[in-house]
Every structure is written in structure tokens, then in C-alpha cells.
Amino acid sequence: AAARISGYARFTGPDRLLIDEHTEVEFGGAVIATGSSPTIPPLLRALGERVIVNDDIFEWNDLPRSVAVFGPGIIGLELGQALARLGVRVTMFGVGGGIGPFTDPAVRDYAARTFAGEFPLYPDARDVAVQREGDSVLITHRIPRGEHETIAVDYVIAATGRAPNLRGLDLPAAGVALDARGLPKFDRHTLQIEQTPLFIAGDANADVPLLHEAADEGRIAGENAARFPRVQPGVRRSPLGIVFSDPQLATAGTRFADLVPGRFVTGRVSFEDQGRSRVMLRNRGLLHLYADSATGRLLGAELIGPGAEHLAHLIAWAHQLELKVRDVLALPFYHPVVEEGLRTALRDAQAQLDSLKAAA
Amino acid sequence: AAARISGYARFTGPDRLLIDEHTEVEFGGAVIATGSSPTIPPLLRALGERVIVNDDIFEWNDLPRSVAVFGPGIIGLELGQALARLGVRVTMFGVGGGIGPFTDPAVRDYAARTFAGEFPLYPDARDVAVQREGDSVLITHRIPRGEHETIAVDYVIAATGRAPNLRGLDLPAAGVALDARGLPKFDRHTLQIEQTPLFIAGDANADVPLLHEAADEGRIAGENAARFPRVQPGVRRSPLGIVFSDPQLATAGTRFADLVPGRFVTGRVSFEDQGRSRVMLRNRGLLHLYADSATGRLLGAELIGPGAEHLAHLIAWAHQLELKVRDVLALPFYHPVVEEGLRTALRDAQAQLDSLKAAA
Incomplete structure (x- = not known):
């Protein structure tokens, strides 16, 4: 029972x-x-009720004038960008240079530049010190290649992990x-x-x-x-991660950092000149797609750009189905759609695979 | 040379x-x-420069006050809805009840109701007569189950085929x-x-x-x-059609009308209660997805709804790869995304396939 x-x-x-x-x-x-x-890192624990986590934000009745977001990961980027667009003065700090889910340096740097266009973003903040002062928090850090600066914010959002x-x-x-x-x-x-x-x-x-x-x-x-004890393995799906920022970020299949160096090619597309993305005035983005040099199999992708959530589903499905780049290029791509950007990256990868084969 | x-x-x-x-x-x-x-049907040929085709619209410097669109097909719906949203008084006439690319009566009727909420739409117009009067065109037709009405428009757009x-x-x-x-x-x-x-x-x-x-x-x-004469067959892709209206319309794989009656099940989802669609305030739509009763293979779909262009790519890819509904359900679906609506329809189809199997 x-x-x-x-x-x-x-x-x-x-x-x-x-x-x-x-x-x-x-x-x-x-x-x-x-x-x-959510965890609150030791650095921030002395800030009392001035340090909050993501859940707390949904209890707000009013918006603060300013916040510092610690952690430019998935939650930090989604909430930080949303608050910035609602008119809150947002400053974002990270450790080690990471941005969202990315491990491909080119895609990560593209994302960093994109978000830094909306609010001050220090993915690799140095010499950070925080101090409560009345209803404010003073944050001091060393600007890249520059002086120390101190900013005052109403709240610090700890988005440093769970x-x-x-x-x-x-x-x-x-x-x-x-x-x-x-x-x-x-x-x-x-x-x-x-x-x-x-x-x-x-x-x-x-x-x-x-x-x-x-x-x-x-x-x-x-x-x-x-x-129990008749334990059986279940079916796990290909990795798929999406960040609902604007532009969106996504990873599908194997991430760059988990690939075997020297054993893959990278197909690339910029969304800055992609037809449909331009029509929508959303032509910011970069997709890197990885394929096995020997077999041509699609291994994974990291991407920032319009409709990344949809492209990431296509890539994750192709990955789980163990398709080769050539197989995916045989599938339908309509016009004009952002999926044509994915096709450009696939063609770029296939051209490299063909060159490798011709050289072998 | x-x-x-x-x-x-x-x-x-x-x-x-x-x-x-x-x-x-x-x-x-x-x-x-x-x-x-573009073809101009005999009915409209006497209207002279007051009957135009889609290409002519892009030469306009000003918008007319009113147009009648003949043909609620792909071009008619895209242009007619766009003009209506730009403030032009649009009335749309069709023959035989067709809407866009649809052959599934339920999806077609849903689309008809949706567009009829934006402008008068008569997909099966009766007793239509047109007459030039100065710079206007008078159109008389019989309202369904009612009287005749006459409307005056500045232009008639012939979107009746090419x-x-x-x-x-x-x-x-x-x-x-x-x-x-x-x-x-x-x-x-x-x-x-x-x-x-x-x-x-x-x-x-x-x-x-x-x-x-x-x-x-x-x-x-x-x-x-x-x-020539060494003629070889080329690879053709699975059918994929998209209408860039709002909501979008799409067909993928085999359309309803081309299926063998009695040999398939229909998986359904309404986007009116679909999570992500509600969050986006775009929760209007219906997806019908067809699967082979005997093999469980995904045969095709007709859909209207948010992000239909993206769902249609997934469905067309699965169709070309000859996946079964069960195979597709093993692939990743993120949360919260409109792709979860597709998953609901797949689960509905799979439940019917399972029932058929249990009954056999």
C-alpha cells in the first residue's frame, strides 16, 4: 500500500x-x-539582507535603482539582463571569465561583448571587496588594465551556483x-x-x-x-542547455571543452549577416558546431543568437540520432529562416571535412 | 566553353x-x-489598374484605405494580414473553404477562425460580383446564411495562384x-x-x-x-511548407489529405494552454500530427501556432529520417519551450498507438 x-x-x-x-x-x-x-559565497555573507538570491526577486513589489549580480552564469544572465531592461542599473561580476554555459572561447567572448553592451560586465573581476554602508553595498574592484573603482548598489544578487x-x-x-x-x-x-x-x-x-x-x-x-535489486539503466537524452537571455545562448551535444583536441573541425556562422536574422533586426550571434574529423559525425555546438532555443533542439536531436554533417545537410531547410544559419555552419564544417579527406 | x-x-x-x-x-x-x-482570374480582369498582384504592393508609397484580397492562400494570408495590421481595411474572399496550406479540416477551421478575428474572411464566398466604379471597386457577395452585402474597396489583390x-x-x-x-x-x-x-x-x-x-x-x-543521357535521380527532401503569418501556419511531411484513411492516428495539441505559449501571450494554435497505425512512424503534421516554423523543421526532419513517434519522444525537449507542445501531440499519438496495439 x-x-x-x-x-x-x-x-x-x-x-x-x-x-x-x-x-x-x-x-x-x-x-x-x-x-x-542557492549558495552565497563567503565574500558576500556579511551583507545581511542586502544580499539576495534569484527567488527573492520574485517577491519584490518595487524595483531597486541598482544591483550587482555576482555570477554571469545562466541565472545571473537571465535575471541581470531582465532587470537592466526594466531600468535597474546592473553591474555584473564573475570569476575566471566564464559566461553562461559556454566553453568555446570564441563563442564565450562574443557573448561577453554582447552583454557588456547592455551593462558593465566583468567576467574575470579582480580584487573584489564588498562592504555594507547603510542601505547600500559598496563594491570595489580593479578595472581590467586600470584603476580600482568603487560602485554603490542597493542589492547584491548572488547567482553563484546552487x-x-x-x-x-x-x-x-x-x-x-x-x-x-x-x-x-x-x-x-x-x-x-x-x-x-x-x-x-x-x-x-x-x-x-x-x-x-x-x-x-x-x-x-x-x-x-x-x-530494487533489479536495477536497469534508463535512456538518457543528448545534452541540451538553453539560456533565455536576448540573444539566447545554447549548447547542444558535446561542448567544446569536452571534445578531444585535434580530432574535430569547427563549422562557423555569424548571424550578423544571416538573412532572416537581419530582417528581424536581431542579427547578433555566433554558432560554432563541432564534427568528428574522421567520421563526419555531428558532435555538438555552442551558440548565441536569434532562435538559439530552436536551433539547439535540431542540433541535439541530430546528435542523439548520431547523424553525420552530411546527413543533416540532406534534411529540409526552409527560406527565409534562422535554420539557414545552422546550414551555413554545417556547410562550413562539411567543406573542412572534405578538405581533410582530399588531403588524406 | x-x-x-x-x-x-x-x-x-x-x-x-x-x-x-x-x-x-x-x-x-x-x-x-x-x-x-501571378494569374488574374477572369472575374477580376475587367477591373483594370484596380486589380493588382503581390509584387505591385512593394511599389506602393502610400497605403490604400481598403483592399479586398482574393485567395486566402499563402500569399494572400501573409500580405492580407500584414496590410490589416498596417491599418488597411482588409476583406478576404476564397473559393471552396481552403485556408493557407491546410487539408486537415480541424486545423483549417481553427486557422479560419483565427484570421476572421482580424478581418472579414469568407473562405467559401458565394455569388461574388465585382464592378469598377470610379477609383473604387464594388464587391457584392452573399454572406453565409444571410443577405447579400456590397463593399467598396480601393484595390483588389489577386492572390489566386501563379x-x-x-x-x-x-x-x-x-x-x-x-x-x-x-x-x-x-x-x-x-x-x-x-x-x-x-x-x-x-x-x-x-x-x-x-x-x-x-x-x-x-x-x-x-x-x-x-x-544527358546519363540521367540520375537526385535526393529530394521531406515536404516542408511555412506561412509567415501570425500565428504561423505550417505543414511537414505528408499532409492530411494525402494519408490513407483509416491507417493513421492523429496526435493533437492546442497551444491555448501550452506553458511557454501562454508566457509569451501567444497561446493560439493547434497542431495535428499523423502517425502510421501499424508501424508508429511519424507521417506528417499540419499546424498553426507560435514558432510553427521551428516545430515544422523538427517534424520534417523526423519524417525524412523515418522516425517512429516513440523514437521522437526519446529525443530531448527543453523547458519551457514551444517544442513541449509538439511533445504533447506526440504523446497523444503514442497513447493511441499503444491502445491500438493493446486491442489487437
Whole structure:
């Protein structure tokens, strides 16, 4: 019989949970799907109620005059740009130069230039210090190749990442070893934690914190927990990540940083001269598409540009179907559409593949 | 050696052309790519300069106060809606109830209701009479289930179709038989006209008058003409048609009217309650997707809705790759995107396929 018990749980053994210190549950299999919470880096913790996270913004009744966003990642870019367009003075700080989901330096730099046209953006901020002063926060940092500057903002938004909600669970009591980040080892195809009857799904496992992946993981973890010990791998989809900024950012298939250097070609297209993008007055963007030098298989892409969410679906589908660039070029592309930009990048990649073959 | 001769050509034999009555050319193979011209139906011919075609509109320096559009097809809908949104009083008339590219009655009716919310639209106009009066045109017709009404408009736009530019070519002189519409028989994979050294590409063959198809046809026809008589079939792409109205209309793969009755299931989704479409305030639309009852293969779709151009690419690609509905459901769909609407229709189709299988 199914039962539902609400409360905070912690493990007391390999097959035992204690709920709110009053109810003990023995289980044959369990799914951990406790989600994640935003983290606030040590630098910002002294700012009290002047440091906020993304969820807090949706409680606002009025807009502040100014904010600093720490973390030009997915959440930081989406919220920071939205606030800037609503008239808030936004300054964005990052560490190490990263922008959104990108690992391809050319695409990342294009994105950095694009967003820097809307608000001050320091993806690799140096010598950052923050200090509360009344209802403001003073932020001092060293401008690239220049002096220090100090800005005052009403709020600091910490968009520096999220951490799985695992601390209260006492996983070690269930015999699970945790790594330096406090995370268990698990198999992403079965969601099983080591050889235990525990399965971990969604943001809680810190793998790909995306809704559509979490839905797959929840189903796989639930089925495996229910039929434990007959654990079976579930079907995972090709990677697909989208940032709903303007222009949008996306990655599909294997990202640049995860490719084997020297074993792939890069097909490129700029959306600055792409027909449909120009007609829409949205001709800003760059797509880099990677193909295996030996087989011609489409490996993945990183892109910023109009309709990136749609192009990324096409690329992720082609990737999961293990299509070659040549196969994709045989599929229909209408006119005039942004998909023709993707075709230009595919043709560029195919020309390079043909040259390699001719030279071999 | 390549040569280029400009002029009007007509055939004088199976391998002979006369250019502008001065230069005779003998050929081993020839490509006919003479395009098409808008046709003006007899009903409208007496209206003189008050009846215009789509190209004429782009010469306008001012907008008229009112127009009647004859033909709620692709061009009629795109231009008629654009003019209506620019403030022109638009009334649209059709014959037989057709709307855009649709053959599925439910999708067609949804589209008719949608456009009728912006301007008077009579897809199956009855007892239509037109009459020039000064600088106006008077149009009388019988309102559905009602009286006759007469409207006065500044211009009538004939968007009733285009005809291949073949008349001046004298194809019979080349030994080519023409059908009742004045068109030759040809093979759409080789573009060859019967067994002749003539190949016909693009709008001139009246097959699929779309730019991306014409580009394929031109290449296939050119290659075959150059290597005649070694004629080879070229690769044709899955059908894909898009109307750039708002919402957009699209067809992909096999259209409803071309399916074998009783051998398919229809997966449906309304965009009125689709998450992303609601967020964008563009939640109007309907997608019907067809799958083979026996094999589960995705056969095609007809759709009206937000981002239809992008969904139609995904569907046409899946169609050409001969994917089953189940295969497509294994591919990634992000959140929140309009592609999730497509997934809902796929799930609806799969549920019906599963029911059929369970009942068998």
C-alpha cells in the first residue's frame, strides 16, 4: 500500500529513515530528490539582507535603482539582463571569465561583448571587496588594465551556483561515502548510489540541473527503487542547455571543452549577416558546431543568437540520432529562416571535412 | 566553353532553340527554369489598374484605405494580414473553404477562425460580383446564411495562384506533350520531361514552388542536363511548407489529405494552454500530427501556432529520417519551450498507438 509521510528525514542505517525524530521507516529502495538551494559565497555573507538570491526577486513589489549580480552564469544572465531592461542599473561580476554555459572561447567572448553592451560586465573581476554602508553595498574592484573603482548598489544578487540539499540527510549513516563537495557517487544511467538501494535524481545529484533531465531521472530512479535489486539503466537524452537571455545562448551535444583536441573541425556562422536574422533586426550571434574529423559525425555546438532555443533542439536531436554533417545537410531547410544559419555552419564544417579527406 | 546568351527563347525542334528570332542554338541538354507569374482570374480582369498582384504592393508609397484580397492562400494570408495590421481595411474572399496550406479540416477551421478575428474572411464566398466604379471597386457577395452585402474597396489583390512561364517556349515544337493546364509531364526525382533532353526546375514545373525545393531542383536538373543521357535521380527532401503569418501556419511531411484513411492516428495539441505559449501571450494554435497505425512512424503534421516554423523543421526532419513517434519522444525537449507542445501531440499519438496495439 502506498503511503505519504511529510517531514524532514535522515538516514539511520542502510535501509532506515527517521522522519522528524518521531517515525522510523524501513525501506527496500529509496529515491533522494531533495533539490538544491542557492549558495552565497563567503565574500558576500556579511551583507545581511542586502544580499539576495534569484527567488527573492520574485517577491519584490518595487524595483531597486541598482544591483550587482555576482555570477554571469545562466541565472545571473537571465535575471541581470531582465532587470537592466526594466531600468535597474546592473553591474555584473564573475570569476575566471566564464559566461553562461559556454566553453568555446570564441563563442564565450562574443557573448561577453554582447552583454557588456547592455551593462558593465566583468567576467574575470579582480580584487573584489564588498562592504555594507547603510542601505547600500559598496563594491570595489580593479578595472581590467586600470584603476580600482568603487560602485554603490542597493542589492547584491548572488547567482553563484546552487548546492544539493543533502546535509540534513546524514547519508554516511546509510553507509554512503561523500566526496569533498559532500556529494555521493552515483551512476547517471541507473541513478543508483554505489551498490546501495538509494537512488538520487534531479538537482540533488548536481549532475545536470535541468527540468527535462530531472523528469527523466525521477522516472528512472523511481522505477529502479521500486524494483530494487533489479536495477536497469534508463535512456538518457543528448545534452541540451538553453539560456533565455536576448540573444539566447545554447549548447547542444558535446561542448567544446569536452571534445578531444585535434580530432574535430569547427563549422562557423555569424548571424550578423544571416538573412532572416537581419530582417528581424536581431542579427547578433555566433554558432560554432563541432564534427568528428574522421567520421563526419555531428558532435555538438555552442551558440548565441536569434532562435538559439530552436536551433539547439535540431542540433541535439541530430546528435542523439548520431547523424553525420552530411546527413543533416540532406534534411529540409526552409527560406527565409534562422535554420539557414545552422546550414551555413554545417556547410562550413562539411567543406573542412572534405578538405581533410582530399588531403588524406 | 561556357557562353551566356540573353533573350527570349522558343523551341524549334527536340534539340534546338531560337533566341529572339536571331540566334539558333543546338543543345545536348537543356534546363527550363523560367519561373511563374501571378494569374488574374477572369472575374477580376475587367477591373483594370484596380486589380493588382503581390509584387505591385512593394511599389506602393502610400497605403490604400481598403483592399479586398482574393485567395486566402499563402500569399494572400501573409500580405492580407500584414496590410490589416498596417491599418488597411482588409476583406478576404476564397473559393471552396481552403485556408493557407491546410487539408486537415480541424486545423483549417481553427486557422479560419483565427484570421476572421482580424478581418472579414469568407473562405467559401458565394455569388461574388465585382464592378469598377470610379477609383473604387464594388464587391457584392452573399454572406453565409444571410443577405447579400456590397463593399467598396480601393484595390483588389489577386492572390489566386501563379502559373508557370511556359507559353512562349513552344514546348510542342520540341516534341513535348502538354496537359490541359499547359504543363509537361516530368519526373520529380530527375526533373526530366518524359524521355527528352529537357529538364524543368523551380516554379516552372508547378510542383512545389518553394525556394529551397527550387534550389535542389536546379542542381539536379543542371547536373542531369550536363550529363544527358546519363540521367540520375537526385535526393529530394521531406515536404516542408511555412506561412509567415501570425500565428504561423505550417505543414511537414505528408499532409492530411494525402494519408490513407483509416491507417493513421492523429496526435493533437492546442497551444491555448501550452506553458511557454501562454508566457509569451501567444497561446493560439493547434497542431495535428499523423502517425502510421501499424508501424508508429511519424507521417506528417499540419499546424498553426507560435514558432510553427521551428516545430515544422523538427517534424520534417523526423519524417525524412523515418522516425517512429516513440523514437521522437526519446529525443530531448527543453523547458519551457514551444517544442513541449509538439511533445504533447506526440504523446497523444503514442497513447493511441499503444491502445491500438493493446486491442489487437
